[in-house]
Amino acid sequence: MIYIFWIISLGLLYYFLEKRKKNRINELIDLIENMKNQDYKIPMKQDDFSILEDKIYKLFIEIVEAKETSTKNSEKQIEYLEDIAHQIKTPITSMLFSIESLEMDFPDNDDIEILKRQTIRLNSLSDILLKLSNLDANKNMMKKxxxxxxxxxxxxxxxxxxxxxxxxxxxxxxxxxxxxxxxxxxxxxxxxxxxxxxxxxxxxxxxxxxxxxxxxxxxxxxxxxxxxxxxxxxxxxxxxxxxxxxxxxxxxxxxxxxxxxxxxxxxxxxxxxxxxxxxxxxxxxx
Incomplete structure (x- = not known):
């Protein structure tokens, strides 16, 4: 009888431990899902899984912080790009007006034609940079x-x-x-x-x-x-x-x-x- 009772006790203990392990694994999965949904509630349990739980939590927070830092840096770069494009637009426009005046005074000067062509090219580049900054800055800007x-x-x-x-x-x-x-x-x-x-x-x-x-x-x-x-x-x-x-x-x-x-x-x-x-x-x- 003692031997049978011992076998049953071991079976129940194994069942209890396996059930507890599965429950904790499911809790870890829920923790990851919650953090994906920006729910960063700190785990409070203390058991054999707590170290793993704590590591997952800290790693996820580090990933989120790195992503936020990367996003902020990208946004700053986009702002700088847009600002540069706007800044060079004004002098380019002024240069084009000046070149048109020179063309009237010196219609046969080939150098003025070369200067005009390159200035127009530079103006096109500034337009392209503005379009790129708009594309990068506005992820959901496209109409449907x-x-x-x-x-x-x-x-x-x-x-x-x-x-x-x-x-x-x-x-x-x-x-x-x-x-x-x-x-x-x-x-x-x-x-x-x-x-x-x-x-x-x-x-x-x-x-x-x-x-x-x-x-x-x-x-x-x-x-x-x-x-x-x-x-x-x-x-x-x-x-x-x-x-x-x-x-x-x-x-x-x-x-x-x-x-x-x-x-x-x-x-x-x-x-x-x-x-x-x-x-x-x-x-x-x-």
Missing amino acids: ESVNLNEVLMYALDTLNVKSGIDVVVDNSLKEKYIEGDFYWLCEAIINILKNALNRPVCDKIIINSYKNPLYTSITIEDNGGGIEKENMKKIFKRFYKTPDSNGFGIGLAMAKTIVEKNNGEIVVKNVDDGAVFETKFYNVT
């Missing part, structure tokens, strides 16, 4: 409205004022395609993708199509500008990365990528025949 892809494309082409000699072929299917997003920011993204093609010296044709399936609606922009070097394929969407033959600032495609992602989409690029094709996919579900 029904946007027609053909209207976005027409707006982009009108803004670019494509020079003669470049044939732009637009498929009629764009008129029937609608997505949810911010019209003007999407125009900005398409403008920058088109600029990438238009800035290629050998490009004289751009073909624009659209495709829709249950998952996403896409717009493809294909050029015959010679394609993208294999080693540059993964770099072209990085900010300030420029290929050796580029005349831009290395910002346009990076900005386009950011805008598209903020509108529930993605950009993929590949080489085809004698050029490159950029496919921008906008997902139908969030």
Whole structure:
């Protein structure tokens, strides 16, 4: 009898310890979930799990503090970037007025034309920096409205004022395609993708199509500008990365990528025949 009682006691003790262990593990899981929801109530129990509980709590607090510090530093950098862009805007505008006066007085001076071109380029850079700071500072700035892809494309082409000699072929299917997003920011993204093609010296044709399936609606922009070097394929969407033959600032495609992602989409690029094709996919579900 004593032996049976001893076996039963061991069984009950094992059951009690296992149940207690499972309860404490569940409490640790609840602690992590509560902290994820910004409930930082300090654990009060003292047992074998208390050391682990305390370590989890302290580690989580350190992660939260590091994240807050990183966020504040990023916000300061964005403010500095915006402030710099605003500060250089005023003297650039003044310089442009002065250059126009010089052009009237010295119409045949080539140096003035060079100065004007570079000043306009600098003015464009300040505009781009302002747009980047707006994108970085406002995570939820994008409007959610029904946007027609053909209207976005027409707006982009009108803004670019494509020079003669470049044939732009637009498929009629764009008129029937609608997505949810911010019209003007999407125009900005398409403008920058088109600029990438238009800035290629050998490009004289751009073909624009659209495709829709249950998952996403896409717009493809294909050029015959010679394609993208294999080693540059993964770099072209990085900010300030420029290929050796580029005349831009290395910002346009990076900005386009950011805008598209903020509108529930993605950009993929590949080489085809004698050029490159950029496919921008906008997902139908969030």
